[in-house]
Amino acid sequence: MTAGNGAYRVVGTRPVRHDGVDKVTGRARYGVDAHMPGMVWGKVLRSPHARARIRGIDTSRAEASSQVLAVVTGDDFPDPGAGEAEANESGMQSLRYMAERVIARGRVTYEGQVIAAVAAASVHEAEEALSLIDVDYEVLPPVLDVREAMRDDAPVILDDLYTETGGVFDDNPSNIAKHFIFEEGDVEAGYAAADLVMERSYSTAMVHQGYIEPHNALAHWNQDGHLIVESSSQGHFGIRDELATMLEHPKSKIRVLPAEIGGGFGGKTTVYLEPLAAVLSRKIGRPVKMTMNRTEVLIGTGPAPGAFMTVKMGVTNEGKITAVNVDLAFEAGGYPGSAVSAGCLCCIGPFDIENFRVDGYDVIVNKPKSHAYRAPGAPQAEFAVDALIDEICQELDMDPLDFRRLNASKEGDLRVDGTRFHPIGNIETIDAAEATDHWQSELGESTGTKRRGRGVASGYWLNGGGKSSAVARLNGDGTVTLLEGSMDIGGTRTSIAMQLAEFLGIPIEDVDPIVPDTDSIAFTGVTGGSRVTFATGWAAIEAAEDLKDQMVEGLADYWDVPADSVTFEAGVFSQNGTSLSFQEAAAALQEDGLEVVGKATASPDGSGNTFAIHIADVEVDTETGKVEVLRYTALQDAGTAIYPPYVEGQMEGGVSQGVGWALNEEYVYSPEGRMLNASFLDYRMPTSLDLPMIETVIVEVPNPGHPYGVRGVGEVPIVPPLAAMANAISNAIGVRIRDLPASPREVQAAVAASS
Amino acid sequence: MATVHIPTPMREATNGAARVEIEGATVREVVERLEASYPGLGGRLVEDGQLRPGLSAFVDGANVGRRLRTRLQPESELFFVEALGGG
Numbered sequence: 001m002t003a004g005n006g007a008y009r010v011v012g013t014r015p016v017r018h019d020g021v022d023k024v025t026g027r028a029r030y031g032v033d034a035h036m037p038g039m040v041w042g043k044v045l046r047s048p049h050a051r052a053r054i055r056g057i058d059t060s061r062a063e064a065s066s067q068v069l070a071v072v073t074g075d076d077f078p079d080p081g082a083g084e085a086e087a088n089e090s091g092m093q094s095l096r097y098m099a100e101r102v103i104a105r106g107r108v109t110y111e112g113q114v115i116a117a118v119a120a121a122s123v124h125e126a127e128e129a130l131s132l133i134d135v136d137y138e139v140l141p142p143v144l145d146v147r148e149a150m151r152d153d154a155p156v157i158l159d160d161l162y163t164e165t166g167g168v169f170d171d172n173p174s175n176i177a178k179h180f181i182f183e184e185g186d187v188e189a190g191y192a193a194a195d196l197v198m199e200r201s202y203s204t205a206m207v208h209q210g211y212i213e214p215h216n217a218l219a220h221w222n223q224d225g226h227l228i229v230e231s232s233s234q235g236h237f238g239i240r241d242e243l244a245t246m247l248e249h250p251k252s253k254i255r256v257l258p259a260e261i262g263g264g265f266g267g268k269t270t271v272y273l274e275p276l277a278a279v280l281s282r283k284i285g286r287p288v289k290m291t292m293n294r295t296e297v298l299i300g301t302g303p304a305p306g307a308f309m310t311v312k313m314g315v316t317n318e319g320k321i322t323a324v325n326v327d328l329a330f331e332a333g334g335y336p337g338s339a340v341s342a343g344c345l346c347c348i349g350p351f352d353i354e355n356f357r358v359d360g361y362d363v364i365v366n367k368p369k370s371h372a373y374r375a376p377g378a379p380q381a382e383f384a385v386d387a388l389i390d391e392i393c394q395e396l397d398m399d400p401l402d403f404r405r406l407n408a409s410k411e412g413d414l415r416v417d418g419t420r421f422h423p424i425g426n427i428e429t430i431d432a433a434e435a436t437d438h439w440q441s442e443l444g445e446s447t448g449t450k451r452r453g454r455g456v457a458s459g460y461w462l463n464g465g466g467k468s469s470a471v472a473r474l475n476g477d478g479t480v481t482l483l484e485g486s487m488d489i490g491g492t493r494t495s496i497a498m499q500l501a502e503f504l505g506i507p508i509e510d511v512d513p514i515v516p517d518t519d520s521i522a523f524t525g526v527t528g529g530s531r532v533t534f535a536t537g538w539a540a541i542e543a544a545e546d547l548k549d550q551m552v553e554g555l556a557d558y559w560d561v562p563a564d565s566v567t568f569e570a571g572v573f574s575q576n577g578t579s580l581s582f583q584e585a586a587a588a589l590q591e592d593g594l595e596v597v598g599k600a601t602a603s604p605d606g607s608g609n610t611f612a613i614h615i616a617d618v619e620v621d622t623e624t625g626k627v628e629v630l631r632y633t634a635l636q637d638a639g640t641a642i643y644p645p646y647v648e649g650q651m652e653g654g655v656s657q658g659v660g661w662a663l664n665e666e667y668v669y670s671p672e673g674r675m676l677n678a679s680f681l682d683y684r685m686p687t688s689l690d691l692p693m694i695e696t697v698i699v700e701v702p703n704p705g706h707p708y709g710v711r712g713v714g715e716v717p718i719v720p721p722l723a724a725m726a727n728a729i730s731n732a733i734g735v736r737i738r739d740l741p742a743s744p745r746e747v748q749a750a751v752a753a754s755s
Numbered sequence: 756m757a758t759v760h761i762p763t764p765m766r767e768a769t770n771g772a773a774r775v776e777i778e779g780a781t782v783r784e785v786v787e788r789l790e791a792s793y794p795g796l797g798g799r800l801v802e803d804g805q806l807r808p809g810l811s812a813f814v815d816g817a818n819v820g821r822r823l824r825t826r827l828q829p830e831s832e833l834f835f836v837e838a839l840g841g842g
Contacts, residue, residue: 084808167798
């Protein structure tokens with residue numbers, strides 16, 4: 001298949017979304033709505049300590065309680081052994097660490113880690129019974145800062161963890177789980193050729209995805225050994241596979257039902273409650289339902305890692321980058337597996353640099369085990385690079401868009417991993433930014449303590465491919481029921497259905513997309529990595545092609561002509577001057593008793609990288625430190641925007657989350673490692689009152705790796721806001737902001753220090 | 756001969772060379788000949804007969820995952836890339 005030419009009938013239009021009515025009328029079924037006859041409730045006992053040895057867990061008082069139906073601890077789960085397993089968006093993970101993250105075995109590495117779980121007839125009884133479990137802790141001093149954790153004399157949090165560098169392990173245990181290195185060219189020669197060399201350090205805080213819907217799970221372990229689980233996740237196949245691994249239970253005996261999801265952003269690509277509910281259910285023979293409250297979500301799930309980063313860059317007086325060093329140290333949390341590797345691969349993605357070295361360190365600290373958050377690793381890493389570039393542009397007195405255009409990566413240029421870029425829309429996005437009304441407009445005057453500034457930043461994200469499945473069933477009335485394996489987070493039912501409708505030449509209203517359970521369709525990868533509209537869309541196109549081929553065969557028989565004399569174009573089947581519309585053909589084939597079901601499992605590879613440019617105007621009150629966002633414009637290359645409102649929605653959402661990351665959001669800890677702001681009252685996320693109307697510009701440079709030119713769009717818009725905001729604030733107050741969040745306290749302190 | 760791009764942390768095994776030319780009809784054959792030419796390197800790429808967990812092979816720009824049986828063309832470019840960890 002080749003990339004389309006943009007002459008589409010369905011692709012690029014703005015139909016009513018298929019799931020819209022149910023969602024706005026409250027009828028959509030979310031995980032928390034799940035219910036089964038005989039269902040009971042489970043609750044979790046969590047560690048109040050950030051670092052401890054567990055000397056013993058006494059469940060006897062709880063088990064003696066008439067209210068308690070079952071109690072589980074780590075002893076109720078299979079010994080995970082020493083192997084590794086694929087863990088959805090987290091790459092390869094140690095089985096032991098995966099298991100301990102679900103329920104502790106002998107040690108605690110963060111506050112909120114699960115110690116035990118209880119089932120009772122009501123949620124209140126279950127919660128009350130938690131106080132009947134006695135845990136004997138040997139409390140240890142926590143390590144809460146990434147730099148502290150990397151020191152040679154730091155307490156070692158996991159005594160069975162040895163630093164790995166390129167397949168070689170250090171001899172002594174360490175808090176550094178892994179050291180990534182990527183190097184090309186001659187960095188020292190690059191610096192020698194530079195007119196200006198600048199080096200700065202930056203930090204970002206641990207932040208949460210902030211999805212509205214807390215985690216939930218309903219599990220029923222049937223007497224016949226089948227486990228049925230319903231939960232809201234970003235990939236029910238991944239949930240099934242992780243359950244199979246942790247419970248040592250065959251995948252064929254686990255069925256996971258997808259629920260609608262109230263936000264995930266990467267944080268719902270792994271199991272938390274599902275294994276606990278399953279084992280409780282196995283113990284008592286009844287369905288067990290569990291839900292988290294907001295505090296549990298914040299302390300017990302997987303936020304994005306905090307980071308400490310140092311960037312050194314050499315440039316000529318004309319603004320050409322000659323060399324760069326990037327050092328990234330990410331807080332993995334209580335177990336290994338931060339997104340630092342993706343940070344390494346993305347940090348200089350927008351720039352063509354011949355000489356570079358990127359070092360990434362995955363570091364254990366006594367905070368929640370981090371997990372994926374929208375473009376995992378890229379926002380932190382690209383913030384550091386783009387903030388330094390802003391300072392360099394200021395030093396060179398150079399327009400930041402001109403600097404980006406001069407150094408822009410393009411087709412054939414080297415990526416950090418050593419491979420080369422396919423066709424990309426980086427320069428086109430920069431050009432589009434320059435043409436915006438925003439960039440061409442004056443910032444407006446600063447008055448008194450209200451100082452105005454403008455910032456610009458780049459964004460780059462890799463985008464994923466992987467395996468996806470789709471089934472297209474022809475109905476007698478000419479409609480098509482589309483089963484697709486991807487959990488729908490960002491409206492992908494419609495964006496996938498539109499690609500099928502485009503191929504078949506039928507109205508989008510004639511396609512009914514459904515996300516079935518894991519027994520009803522072949523494997524489909526997680527909804528993450530901005531892969532779904534690309535990869536599952538590709539599977540839907542192949543399923544449509546299969547369906548069309550079967551219709552051609554059936555109509556050849558109906559017309560009693562050779563199949564190769566039947567043609568198909570724009571939804572019309574023809575042979576020798578006779579034509580049938582798609583609907584007429586469906587009716588004819590039904591009359592003939594033919595069932596037509598097209599199916600495909602695709603694993604496309606050419607996902608196509610994507611780029612963004614954001615422009616932010618702010619007004620900073622130097623007296624209070626408050627930052628007001630006056631105007632914000634986001635641009636990105638979508639390849640081909642299948643459903644433009646969803647692309648715009650992703651851009652607006654990414655900006656909102658990125659602005660929160662830049663200005664306010666952070667995990668605040670006591671010295672003992674207890675989170676002090678574990679509620680949405682104290683964990684400050686932006687609301688609609690904090691944000692202006694976000695302007696969006698979709699740039700379309702079709703991806704030749706997809707039949708309709710799709711590039712993933714969901715992740716890159718969270719990348720630029722951190723640097724765009726920091727650069728804008730610095731421009732406003734004349735002081736560099738290098739540590740995020742730029743909360744009023746930090747801004748006030750920066751202003752005070754400068755004066 | 757295929758051009759093999761050596762991951763940075765493994766270049767000590769190739770005396771610092773970032774790229775080496777190796778004959779081989781499949782990724783597996785190339786790995787075996789890498790080990791013969793640069794002792795120790797094969798063991799850092801392959802474990803228990805499979806590409807080490809966390810590594811992916813890219814052949815001529817296409818991600819072939821851990822499939823060592825992937826065939827190479829005489830002028831193929833072969834990369835070993837650390838698989839992404841999402842956090």
